[in-house]
Amino acid sequence: MKKYTIVSIISFILGGLVFFFVGRSSIDLKNEVSYIPGESTSGSVSDTQLIPVKEEKPEKPILPMKEVEIQYIDTGSVRITTEYIYYEVDTAAIIADYILKRSYDLVAFDNKEQGKLRLFPVVQYNKLSGIDYEFTPVYKNINTTREKVWQPFVSGSYSTLEYLGLGGGIFYHNLGFEYQYNLDLRKKPQIPLQTDPYYQRGNYHWFSGKYKF
Structure with missing residues (x-):
């Protein structure tokens, strides 16, 4: 599980860098007369x-x-x-x-x-x-206004269920995609009771779509 988590974080960082440079090079010029x-x-x-x-x-x-x-x-x-x-x-x-x-x-x-x-x-x-x-x-x-076609962004979240989310995504014009990796912050006993749903939670991945009006 730890190896999978590290791979996910590295993939997210690399993807963010790619989106960043793509966003800088993809700009539309819009003229309003x-x-x-x-x-x-x-x-x-x-x-x-x-x-x-x-x-x-x-x-x-x-x-x-x-x-x-x-x-x-x-x-x-x-x-x-x-x-x-x-x-x-x-x-x-x-x-x-x-x-x-x-x-x-x-x-x-x-x-x-x-x-x-x-x-x-x-x-x-x-x-x-x-x-x-x-x-x-x-x-x-x-x-003349400069409008980015690709607009990368980073995001973060926190839940009262003691989850911390770190992620980001990219917008293409008005349509966007976001990914977050959510870390379980709740402390668990050294010998958890596997039958208790309280201890059956953990880290998870979260995907979402977005649209700008």
Whole structure:
């Protein structure tokens, strides 16, 4: 029995050393990506900063038209057709539309990787007269953590039944295995009564499985 106990202890120590070096060399790198909103900035672009790039006159301009019915009386019959004619030129309406100031609200983009950009263009006198903007940036943050694939551990225990346990084991990710050798600390008489269950106990081996949540 004593020889068996010594062999078990030596095997446990050697196994622990192997698990220790395996655990040191087996490490996973885990990257967690998050996007953090930054501080919003706003500003204006004046008309002096707006440089026309191209001006074109359309070949077929779209002019305001109205729908009318025309009756044709010919040889006693009446023929009705629908045609479109241009409105009469209203100089006052043209001037009113020319001086009218129009403000717009445009979201150029809004996503977690680029942030959010809002534009507020203003059109007056038949041209873009200015642009206000509001930009909220987003910063990409990568957090790298080192996670051991193999994690060896040592353990110990004591029971009120006077047992002392020494052992250890290893975790692979969340699944673990443990071994303990339990020593009987209870003192026995020199000539035990073999028929008494009190004296029929002794050292024993203990195995268990574990799972980390």
